[in-house]
Amino acid sequence: MKIGVQKLRSKLDQLYSAYNRKPYVDPDPLLFLYNYPDVRDREIAGIIASSLAYGRVAMIMQAVSAVLDKMGPDLHGFVVNADPENIAGMFQNFKYRFATGDHLSALIMGLQAVIADYGSLGACFTVDQAGGTDLSEGLARIRTRVLREGDAGHLLADPGKASACKRSHLFLRWMVRKDQVDPGGWSTIPASALTCPVDAHMFKIGHMLGFTKRRSADGICAAQITQGFRRINPADPVKYDFCLTRFGIRDGLDMAELKGFLKDDVYDV
Incomplete structure (x- = not known):
């Protein structure tokens, strides 16, 4: 059964109203x-938190907390x-999956530059x-300047490659959007x-909604899923990212429940 844009938007808005709230942020x-109320601090917290946002969420939270606690409340300073x-001495014992203290130190010194x-x-x-609407240049500019100071490893994705750059787009969502969940701060970017940001959960949701048929969560897949949401909400295609990805992450919210709510229809968008 095919149903139109307005029907799907109505369903997604119901999910947004129910789950796009701060009580659902943790973890x-x-x-x-x-x-970090100061945007200068928040953007640093955001780029560090997003750079480590891979793997099990409980481990991500531990790793980010360990770094930010050492840096103190004045991140910019x-x-x-x-x-x-x-x-280098402060983070010499840091290790999170592929990230080492050397990578983290290079990232911090690169941010200083x-x-x-x-x-x-x-x-x-x-x-x-x-x-402009091509945000890859800004991502590349930050990454290029950081890497001039040292090897930050995989912490900053290369937007010039074919990957979905999930962590980079997650960082941009946090810094650009402003609502009950996303704190914003970069108000000049539309x-x-x-x-x-296409993670394993959004990859499944994109297939569920018929937005993509890609077999891997690559850059083309991210563009197709974004275009699907853009047809529903041109001004804010990432609006539903947070509420949809609560399913499969939060206890008591699983993908089967989401699939049941969407009734496994094929949406004519």
């Missing part, structure tokens, strides 16, 4: 961004005043944006330009 690395030797050159991560990201 999610987004939780850490709420501790910490990064600006960071000394390479002190940073970005801030020295542009004033903030947001300023670096938007310096040549001029209202939400309409965002790409859906």
Whole structure:
């Protein structure tokens, strides 16, 4: 059975109203961004939290907490005043899956260089944006400047490759969108330009909704899923990302329940 855009939007808006609320954030690395009312601190928390956002969510939360706790409440001041030797010593025992203390130290020193050159991560990201909708250039600019200071490994994805860059798009969702869940801060970037962060859950949902038939969650898949949501909500295609991905992450919300709510229809969008 095919049903139209308005019917699907109505269903998704019901899910948004029910689950796009702060009580449903934990466990999610987004939780850490709420501790930083200053955008200069929040963007640093966001890029660190998103860079480690792979693997089991409980382990992600532990890793991000371990890093941010060491950095203290003034993240901007910490990064600006960071000394390479002190940073290396502080994080020498850090290890999270493929990420080592050396990678993390290189990331922090790279962020220091970005801030020295542009004033903030947001300023670096938007310096040549001029209202454009291709956000890959801003991501690449931050990554390129960071890597000049050392080997940050896989912590920052390369938007020039074929991957979905899920963690990068997650970071942008946090910093660009502003609602009950996403704290925002980068107000000059239109939400309409965002790409859906495609993790294992959104990959399944994209197939469920008929937005993609890709066999892997690559960049083409992310673009197809985003386009599907853009037909429903052109101004904010990533609006439903958080509420949909609660299913399969939160206890008591599983994918079978979501599939039942959507009734496994094929949506004519």
